[in-house]
Amino acid sequence: MRSDFSKSGPEFSSGEFPTLGSGLRLSPEVHAWLDGRLPAHAARKGDAAHDVEFWNRIESDIAKRRQVRTPVHVQRAVMAALPGASRVTVRPWHLRTVTVARGVLALGGAALVALGLALGIALG
């Protein structure tokens, strides 16, 4: 069953939509064919032949959309953006490696010598 529409047809732009309920109604057979449950010849009855031809035409573009693949750089971008390792191991303080600069080492040595001299004077 098809409602009448003006020959000019509705314009469409983002957000606009023909009022539901006042539009075209496809036959159950056409819907069943589009769902893959009926062969095309079973859907072509009366006016429905026009609908079948229309959807055959649209199908040519929809078939191409089914073949679209994810752009190749997407996976690379995702992997590069993932957060770091999910598990962090914390070493006990007494097992950690300590790095000391030479200057710090020299100062520490000098401080120990000075301390020793001071103790010697105090005890002497």
Add this chain to the structure above:
Amino acid sequence: MKTTAAAAEQTEQPENSDQEVISRVLAGDRDSFGILIQRYSDPLYRHALGMTGSPDVAEDILQMSLIKAYQHLAEVRGRFDAWVFRIVANGCKDWLKNIRRTHLSYEEDDQPSSYATPEEELDRTELRSDLDRALASLPASLREAFIMKHVEGRSYEEMAELLETTVGALKMRVHRAREALQVLLEEKYA
């Protein structure tokens, strides 16, 4: 619900089932997440592209969704593909809401061209452009149902599971989407 290719892959290599891969990722094998990306990105990208109409936006949504999936991987209950699909679908809906809120209208001509080659540009036939615009004019729920049925090739039962609604409701959405698209396009393409 898994794509044929993804299901076949898991049958042939049970040690690479989704659950096995997820367990490895959670144990620290970050690179294994790439297996899941390769397995499911195509249908997810097609969904995002169908919903937004923009390759750039679809890529952004897919990337953000996959990163979010990685961050919340320990929360997966049930099937990974259904779970990550919902993340992508929600990302698309959020983008659409934002478009409406900021009164931006999706006009194809306003979108920067994201096609890699001139051949891809030429491949955008007039039908492709008109169908894009017609889809963009549908309410999001009808557009989503149409894309899932016709572009993604899902059964109504799969769709009902993913969208957490009934088969009957989805059939109505798909039927209405078809009828609305035909109203919009048949004068030129009938």
